[in-house]
Amino acid sequence: MLQQVNGHSCGSDAQSPASLREDLQEFLGGEAPLHQLDDLTKVNPVTLETVLRCLQARYMADLFYTNAGCTLVALNPFKPIPQLYTPELMRDYHAALQPQKLKPHIFTVGEQTYRNVKSLIEPVNQSIVVSGESGAGKTWTSRCLMKFYAVVATSPTSGENYKIAERIEQRILNSNPVMEAFGNACTLRNNNSSRFGKFIQLQLNRAQQMTGAAVQTYLLEKTRVACQASSERNFHIFYQICKGASEEERLQWHLPEGATFSWLPNPERTLEEDCFEVTREAMLHLGIDTPSQNNIFKVLAGLLHLGNIWFADSEDEAQPCQLMDDAKCSVRTSASLLQLPVDLLLETLRIRTIRAGKQQQQVFRKPCSRAECDTRRDCLAKLVYARLFDWLVSVINSSICADPNSWTAFIGCQVRGLIKGPVTLGSCSSSAPCLFP
Numbered sequence: 001m002l003q004q005v006n007g008h009s010c011g012s013d014a015q016s017p018a019s020l021r022e023d024l025q026e027f028l029g030g031e032a033p034l035h036q037l038d039d040l041t042k043v044n045p046v047t048l049e050t051v052l053r054c055l056q057a058r059y060m061a062d063l064f065y066t067n068a069g070c071t072l073v074a075l076n077p078f079k080p081i082p083q084l085y086t087p088e089l090m091r092d093y094h095a096a097l098q099p100q101k102l103k104p105h106i107f108t109v110g111e112q113t114y115r116n117v118k119s120l121i122e123p124v125n126q127s128i129v130v131s132g133e134s135g136a137g138k139t140w141t142s143r144c145l146m147k148f149y150a151v152v153a154t155s156p157t158s159g160e161n162y163k164i165a166e167r168i169e170q171r172i173l174n175s176n177p178v179m180e181a182f183g184n185a186c187t188l189r190n191n192n193s194s195r196f197g198k199f200i201q202l203q204l205n206r207a208q209q210m211t212g213a214a215v216q217t218y219l220l221e222k223t224r225v226a227c228q229a230s231s232e233r234n235f236h237i238f239y240q241i242c243k244g245a246s247e248e249e250r251l252q253w254h255l256p257e258g259a260t261f262s263w264l265p266n267p268e269r270t271l272e273e274d275c276f277e278v279t280r281e282a283m284l285h286l287g288i289d290t291p292s293q294n295n296i297f298k299v300l301a302g303l304l305h306l307g308n309i310w311f312a313d314s315e316d317e318a319q320p321c322q323l324m325d326d327a328k329c330s331v332r333t334s335a336s337l338l339q340l341p342v343d344l345l346l347e348t349l350r351i352r353t354i355r356a357g358k359q360q361q362q363v364f365r366k367p368c369s370r371a372e373c374d375t376r377r378d379c380l381a382k383l384v385y386a387r388l389f390d391w392l393v394s395v396i397n398s399s400i401c402a403d404p405n406s407w408t409a410f411i412g413c414q415v416r417g418l419i420k421g422p423v424t425l426g427s428c429s430s431s432a433p434c435l436f437p
């Protein structure tokens with residue numbers, strides 16, 4: 001029998017390639033249909049081929065979840081399967097004496113994690129790690145988990161608690177379109193690819209009922225604001241404001257119909273994610289009123305105009321680079337939208353300030369080369385966008401976070417990308433009492 005230790009065969013009686021091939025044939029040609037194997041630990045011998053053949057057979061039989069010991073492997077069906085995610089099914093998994101005996105499902109992981117929190121006397125937190133390659137279904141899976149807890153982590157007898165959970169669920173769901181508009185983009189692999197990492201914390205009181213939630217984001221791909229691969233796009237929100245603004249807003253934001261922007265590649269592609277109305281509506285629900293939204297969209301339009309600022313090489317190194325002819329108008333428009341004096345914006349982009357000497361008292365102003373000006377322009381855009389994103393996350397948190405005294409444990413859900421592979425889910429206990437002080 002071939003033993004696997006960390007992916008390597010070991011032991012004195014390691015199998016020869018010929019007998020492994022024989023076992024493999026026997027396994028693949030066996031009587032039990034491969035799709036009936038609902039746990040990959042039952043696959044024998046464990047090889048890439050047997051595991052993939054088993055997953056493929058299950059996929060063909062519309063079985064998209066498979067256990068792998070305490071980890072769950074989720075395959076993306078690439079089609080809607082509503083009957084797999086009904087509230088009734090959630091309640092079945094929640095009420096089951098042994099949910100692990102039911103068919104493998106994301107709800108088993110959700111329920112097991114919930115029971116772990118429940119069964120421990122001291123409050124011990126749990127986290128579910130959702131990982132997989134781009135487009136594998138991580139965001140989808142984390143949304144399913146949120147919906148599952150919104151149904152099960154509430155008391156059916158307490159109307160008050162049910163209302164709180166419903167409000168939290170609604171706000172978490174409202175935060176999705178906003179976070180996706182500002183943090184997702186169309187890539188080669190996924191039209192709605194999350195370009196940031198996310199840790200969602202569901203806060204539970206002593207009775208393990210949901211009282212609030214918090215979101216922590218990390219590693220936003222802010223370079224995308226100023227640099228996009230040729231077949232990809234910038235963040236959805238830029239296309240939404242250009243396509244969805246009213247006539248009046250177009251005037252205010254200086255986004256005339258048909259205007260071209262260097263940082264807005266492939267605008268002709270229309271995606272369902274381009275729906276500006278959905279984002280605005282969700283922002284309103286989160287407490288971001290129309291005047292604040294207007295300010296946000298002005299900043300975004302200002303960044304688009306910033307991307308149209310191009311410099312010419314300076315003949316004299318001691319002089320700042322001159323603007324290209326087309327860029328003069330873009331500087332004025334960008335400065336006005338970002339509410340900056342034009343001179344200050346130009347100075348920031350073209351002049352480097354160096355401080356030297358004791359207590360940094362000597363100040364030198366060094367004109368930048370054309371390449372340096374371009375880098376400074378891109379950095380400014382990335383910085384402004386990242387701050388805006390962080391601000392949005394803080395607004396979301398202030399609307400969903402519970403009073404720190406009202407919760408004692410949490411279930412965390414971490415979504416992280418991998419280079420290759422389907423979605424895998426594992427849960428672990430977390431000793432950190434709170435990741436959001």
Ligand SMILES: Nc1ncnc2c1ncn2[C@@H]1O[C@H](COP(=O)(O)OP(=O)(O)OP(=O)(O)O)[C@@H](O)[C@H]1O
Nearest residue numbers: 076078079080134135136137138139140190193194
């Ligand atoms: N269980 C599922 N049922 C139906 N459709 C699904 C399921 N999982 C994923 N999908 C589909 O696949 C698409 C991509 O999934 P998702 O955006 O969750 O991938 P991701 O792993 O989060 O990708 P990225 O890392 O690029 O953000 C979804 O928009 C959805 O249409």
